[in-house]
Amino acid sequence: MKHGRIAWQGAIHNVTAAPDGRVRLADGRLLDETRVTWLPPVEVGTVFALGLNYADHARELAFKPPEVPLVFLKGPNTVVGHRAVTCRPKDAAYMHYECELAVVIGKQGYQVPKERAYELVRGYTVANDYAIRDYLENYYRPNLRVKNRDGCTPLGPWLVDRDDIADPMALKLYTRINGKPTQEGTTADMIFDIPTLIAYLSSFMTLNPGDVILTGTPEGLANVEPGDVVETEIEGVGTLVNTLAGEAAFQ
Incomplete structure (x- = not known):
């Protein structure tokens, strides 16, 4: 459902x-x-975001794929819902979308082995984790101005129950700007799959209901401008729509 x-x-x-x-x-x-x-389809707790979790995206950025998950945190101020408007800073030269499968935790867990990882999952939704390339200091540890801006992470529209997705590691991802296809990939290309991520995170901290894991994006990024309508779609999960606006719209 x-x-x-x-x-x-x-x-x-x-x-x-x-x-x-x-x-x-x-x-x-x-x-x-x-x-x-x-x-957002859930009241989010801790938001974990993965960097460089697709090999093609790492190559796109001329980086060696990581050997362990590269994880950073996002504040609750970043998350907005379907059809929301996101601000594009006036001094930004390059801001891009990131279509990502978001894993929503539904059960508390600590030191969960990979073979039991899916027991913690409540379901899945779509995330668009915008990044402002101008402010990036280190791809391995994005700073606050890149990944923690207000409203920079649309989430939704739907939370799809875990058991309604036969294989979350075999889903197509798409992005369109103003109806034009710009990104296509598959969750099968993740470097670290969902069980690995849950086992890794829960090995040193407790995961709680409402926590969300953003699992990374494949190659195919493009700049977005005020007025652009960005659709991020994941097969079987849904299509998330977001519109960009300049800073004047938020003053």
């Missing part, structure tokens, strides 16, 4: 996906998905 969260008529609602593309409230009413305010 696909689960979501929206704001509508002054309240927050948990919704599910209707077959016709609309959203279904708990009482059965159906709403047009363009006429509600989308929230």
Whole structure:
């Protein structure tokens, strides 16, 4: 099942996906998905983001693929919902999207072996983890100005139950800018798969319900400008839509 969260008529609602593309409230009413305010599909806890977790992306950036997971944290201020507007800084020369499979933790776990890792997973959603290349000091440890800006990580629209995805390590990923395809890849090309990431993270800290793991992006990055509509899609999970705007829109 696909689960979501929206704001509508002054309240927050948990919704599910209707077959016709609309959203279904708990009482059965159906709403047009363009006429509600989308929230991230879960109330996020700790957000873990992977750097250089696709070999083709590492080559794209002329880096040697990492030998251990490269993980950094993102603050809750970064996360916004489907159809949100994200700010493009006026002094940025190169800002790019990153289509990523997001793994949502549903069960607490510490020192979880790989063979039991999926027991912790509640489900999956789509993330677009924007990066501002101008501010990057080190690809292995992105600084705060690159990856922790307000609203720079759209998430959603849906949380898809774990058991509804037969193999999360064999999903196609796509990005389109204003309808034009710019990125295509597959989760099969991850350097560190989902069980490895969960085992690694839980080896030194407790994972909790609501924690989210952003698993990295494949090659095919491109600059985005104010006014661009960016669609990040993952097979079987959903299509996340986001629009870029200049700083004046946020003042």
